[in-house]
Amino acid sequence: MATDPQALLRLLQLASPALPVGAFSYSEGLETLIQRQVLQTPDQIYHWLEQELCYGAVRLEAAVMLRGYQALQVHQLERLDYWNAWLSALRETAELRQQSWQMGRALVRTLEALHPDIAPWVTAVAGPCHFAIAFAMAAVRWQIDAEDAMLGYLQSWASNLVNAAIRLVPLGQTVGQRLLLDLSPTLAQVAAAIPTLADDQLVVSGWGPSLASMTHETLYSRLFRS
Known part of the structure; x- marks a missing residue:
């Protein structure tokens, strides 16, 4: 069955690099690994991105985004707040937590300006709103299918980090597009x-990127904020 054209257009807008949330300014520890020459080739970048999708924190972020989406659909706003707080506890470094909060805050501001009626959703989140939760708000408000929203979330993450690798390694634009194409099966499988x-299966094995993120702030020079 074909996706509704309006919903597809909204999904493309939500997953677009033009979305004003500042995603381009974060590398999630990738800058550290490239500066330390742990990742230097397209194959190494691909392997790192694939492992992060399959076992890293972005998989759990997408799972929380889905839970936030489901909570909004049935008006269980206390669950929305619960999963937002859960994400705050999950984030293992200060930079990653600030990234998620700052991107979430930026998306919430945009949504509030476009759709003032989402105010009860925003108010229900007691702490700073994570990007995954704000993404869920946008997806529900724009009537984007949950599975499509989840795939868009993962694709947006992969695109942002490929763009970071293009600048840091550096890689050519064509190589970056090849990486995204090669990641397509993994993105679909993870989604x-x-x-x-189940909730008790939301576990992560990402100590390497976590350590890279923890030491990012001590790098001599930085292009990115995480």
């Missing part, structure tokens, strides 16, 4: 698997 995860 299909996430809805099957």
Whole structure:
């Protein structure tokens, strides 16, 4: 069945690099790994991105985005707040937490300006709103299918980090597009698997990127904020 054209256009807008949330300014530890010459080739970048999608924190962010989406659909705003707080506890470094909060705050400001009626959703979140939760608000408000929203969330993450790698390694633009094409099967597989995860299966194995993120602030020079 074809996706509704209006919903597809809204999804493209939500996952677009033009979305004013500042995603381009974050590398999530990738800058540290490239400066330390742990990642230097397209194959190494691809492997890192693939492992992060399959086992890293972005998989859990997408799972929380889905739970936030489901909570909004049935008006369980206390669950929205619960999962937002859960994400705050999950974030293992200060830079990653600030990234998620800052991107979430920027998206919430945009949504509030476009749709003042979402105010009860925003008010229900007691702490700073994470990007995944704000993304769920946008997806529900714009009537984007949950599975499409989840795939868009993952694709947006991959695109941002590929663009970071293009600047840091550096890679050519064509190589970056090849990386995204090669990641397509993994993106689809991860998006299909996430809805099957029970709450007690939301675990992450990402100590390497976590350590890279922790030491990012001590780099001599930085292009990115995480």
